[in-house]
Amino acid sequence: MRYHSTRGKVRGLSFKDAVMMGLADDGGLLLPESIPTLTPGDVEALGQLAYPELAFQVFSRFVDDIPAANLKNLIERSYQSFTHPEVTPVVHQDGxxxxxxxxxxxxAFKDVALQFLGNLFEYLxxxxxxxxxxxxxxxxDTGSAAIYGVRGKQNINIFILHPHGRxxxxxxxxxxxxxxxxxxxxAVRGTFDDGQSIVKEAFGDLEFKSRYSLGAVNSINWARVLAQVVYxxxxxxxxxxxxxxxxxYFSVPTGNFGDIFAGYIAKRMGLPIRRLILATNENNILSRFVRDGDYSVGQVTETxxxxxxxxxxxxxxxxxxxLYQQNPDRVAQAMEDFRKQGRLEFADAERARVGEDFLALTVNKTxxxxxxxxxxxxxxxxxxxHTAVGVKAAKALAGGEAPVVCLATAHPAKFADAVRQAIGRxxxxxxxLEGIEDRPKRCEVIEAETQAVKDYLAQNAL
Known part of the structure; x- marks a missing residue:
């Protein structure tokens, strides 16, 4: 299996090289050159497996440069840290x-991918x-999951930006x-989008990326998406x-499109998903895209x-x-247009194809x-x-002719204030989480400037 960039100038990478590159050197994102397809019998057989074996079977269709025994070991080690024997159990509640x-x-759901990615990085x-x-x-959630995935591991330093106070x-x-x-x-004095922009600019500086051996754990790394396909x-x-x-149906609360894109890959592989329900909060660029063909940047709203x-x-x-029929030149042009104008427009035929895969709803605070x-x-x-956003969308949009699975992306204890507003406790x-407020802390507040972050990393890099 070879990997190539969405923008076409990076091709023929092995899985291991794709993982280590993270963001493609041409600024695009890496994808497999083909998506393995499964028969209905394959899907039925996979559905009978325990989680680690299922993960191995899915990964093996995309990974051909890690010996099977080593890949199995990486997977088994990664899910030993989970507290439930099923890793990602399914429970039936209120329809x-x-x-x-x-x-x-x-x-948080990020652990499913980042426990594996941390072990994979150390191995490579x-x-x-x-x-x-x-x-x-x-x-x-990505930050803590990434940190826990690589804390204490050899030959790795990790630098995580989060929006200060957000x-x-x-x-x-x-x-x-x-x-x-x-x-x-x-802690960046700005929004998540500011932090994400800084990371992309740092990776886009190929000399800096090479000098400091930058690695990516955000969902720009293909291995993260692949790990999420499994569940x-x-x-x-x-x-x-x-x-x-x-x-x-699957209902997926999403902001960065990574989790629901993993579902899209599963659908392309042959998983019989009737529709992926895309659920957003008031920061609804993605639901506007699905419902109205409107992919345009707005102001970030705290929710x-x-x-x-x-x-x-x-x-x-x-x-x-x-969506663009695997045309890398068109993708590259669209992303350049989006960088300049902050919006993309879509033809009616493209919007119709989107509707074949997705339904969408915006869910507000109330x-x-x-x-x-x-x-x-x-x-x-x-x-x-976050899960509540997905449940609301599921109940509003899923037809009764097929069951709907809502992805519960985080434990409610991580968002105690919101829960207290809802149920009074x-x-x-x-x-x-017991006693976490009393533990020693270490964090640096920094301006939302690419050069400031690059300077800090250079001073503390391996």
Missing amino acids: VYILELFHGPTL LKERGEKMNILGATSG VSPIQELQMTTVTDPNVFNL YFYAYGRVRRETGCREI LSPSMDIQVASNFERYLFY QTVETIRDFHAATGYVLDP EPQRPAS
Whole structure:
């Protein structure tokens, strides 16, 4: 399996080289040159497997340069850190299925990919005798998951940017209380989009990227998307066994388009997904795109679901590649137009194709609180605000002819203020969060300037 850039100037990479490159050197995002397709029998067989074996079977279709025994070992080690024996269990509540993706060490779906990616980086660096400085931006959960994925690992330093004062208190503490010598937290005076822009500019400086051996953990790294494909197959298998239904909806709260793009890849592979329901908060560039063909940047609004407080979705370019019939020149031109004008326009035929894959809904703060409250009243189950956005969209848009799985992207204890607004009390804290406010902290507040971040990294790089 070879990998190429959405913009066409980087081609023929192995999986290992694609992982190490992160962002393609031409500024695009890396994708496999073909998507493996599965028969209905293949899908049924995969749905019977335990999570680590399913992960191995999915990964093996995209990875041909890591020996099978080594790949299995990396996968098994990665999911030993999860507190639930199923890794990503599915529970039925109030007419929807909840895919619980929050049983990893930082209580968020990002752990599913980043526990694996951390082990993979360590494996590849040891194999190559190299070092890496990871640079990433987070809107909340990616940062802590990435930090926990590589803390204490050999030959890796990690530098994570988060928007100062714009993540939840627990999200901030999960990052800043990790004081391992290889972990550097930077609170940027700006938004997540500012941080993400800084990261892309740093990676776009190829001399700087090479000199400091930059590595990417954001969802620009293909290995993260691939790891997230697995739980779509897992959830489908569990719901198929319970209901006997052949088709399924997935409702995905998303801001950066990475999690739902993994579902799109699963659909292209042959998973019988009727529609992917794209759920956003008021930062709704993605739902406007699906519903109205309007992909235009607005102002970032602070919400109760801060991990989705994003206006520029970094993974959207991967979907554009397929929407534009895999034409890299057109993708490159579109991204240059978007950089200059802050908007993209789409032909009617393209909008029709989008509608074949996605439904979308914008869910505001009031609706988020109401959904947490009503769902809890009906079931006793506590949703985090991001998951509540997905549940609201699922109930509004999924047809009754097929079951719907809602991705529960974070534990409600990470967003205690929103939960308290909804049900009058904070959710119970898992053991991993007990006493987190009292732990030592380390963080540097920095201006939202690319040069300032590059200077800091240069001073602290391996």
